[in-house]
Amino acid sequence: MKYLEHSVRVLVHEGVYKKDPETSDLGKNIVSNSLVLIDTIGFEAFTFKKLGEKIGSNESSIYRYFENKHMLLLYLASWYWSWKEYILAFQTAEITNPFQKLKKAIEILSATRSKDDNFAHIDEVALHRVIINEYSKSYLTKEVDAENEEGYFKVYKRLVLRLQEIIVSIKPNYKYSLSLSSTVLEGILHQQFLKDHFPTITNCNEEVTAPDFFNDLVLKCLK
Amino acid sequence: MKYLEHSVRVLVHEGVYKKDPETSDLGKNIVSNSLVLIDTIGFEAFTFKKLGEKIGSNESSIYRYFENKHMLLLYLASWYWSWKEYILAFQTAEITNPFQKLKKAIEILSATRSKDDNFAHIDEVALHRVIINEYSKSYLTKEVDAENEEGYFKVYKRLVLRLQEIIVSIKPNYKYSLSLSSTVLEGILHQQFLKDHFPTITNCNEEVTAPDFFNDLVLKCLK
DNA sequence: ACAAATATGATAGTAATACTATTATATTTG
């Protein structure tokens, strides 16, 4: 049952994998453990060889699922954003007040873990950290235009548009709704990174959260 | 004369290089050509071997200046931010109106090239593109805390604080001046990237610029 | 002017990375 739900709500673009990791135990192991390993040693030091050793599997078997570690990162990112999109749709559906909707959206996009969800093999908290630390690297490449055409960033872009819709519903004549939305989504990750590594250039800390700041920011923009 | 000026205004932390590239022709060649090569093939594909071939020099000679390509990126980034800081200090010194000062600051931080400056061996436009595409990679690493302690990100953080000072001078009781400042600085790079690669999620294009958006944003926050 | 120091170049070598190919073996399925 868990898995049926899972595959229904979290859809990853077919092009990013050679073989769908959801269809086998090895595949699920690759995904769940790559997450933990990237979180531990960082994306640069991460290799398929080390992952193979960790899961007691052969390097060559991993290559049957993903062309390389870049594609695996695209997979993890798609999974993350797709999951966020699902929670966003689900948890804001009932909210009619657009201000409350916006607040809820920012909260969801900033959240380390979702209260009502639970996936068998994915460590949500580790995934959240990996996205903060590594997501930019998935698009800051020379291949970004080709991969964008393939549709690998569709889910992320759709999320930006969903947030933008809420913004527009509050202030239809606001000229920078797209830029505000993409700034908030990117900024949420960035402020969380700063909180952990460059605390002198952010107000976010144990008391002040990223949602506090971005809520205030967006509301002021839409007044 | 140019070089005297240069070394006075652009100061890079000693720890990022093994030998100061400003002290020799080879060093200057390394810096200027690495810039062009990274801009052309991207940081991931960039190697010291390829750079050596490009400048007709040996790989091992380049290693005498920089420990590895990561340190070279830190160098280029420090150089860039130090240069921006200089221009900012210089061009806003005379402005007494804090709103005008803020506008000028955002303009400078977004500018591809500076009008009144000209460096013999640095291609400013290429450097600006490299910063947009690669700067995040300099701090999204497992070594960030150690390198931050060494002071490798001092210039960048100081720039954020300078922008924040202007913000505070306009609205002293604004609670999120640091986060706003760091969001703007990061956002300026991000919106320019989106304009080039993900135009559907930004309002920035040929007519609307990043300064247009961020000026509007910051002014609304400080009203 | 000359010895000493320094900078660069050339070559070689190592360990790790990023794969591809082949073959053997185990498991599933029709």
Added chain:
DNA sequence: CAAATATAATAGTATTACTATCATATTTGT
């Protein structure tokens, strides 16, 4: 029970990311 499929094991290649050594050219200090 045969055929198809998945995984594991091994080997091999080109490239990367260096380090070490030695020769040679250039600069500098006296």
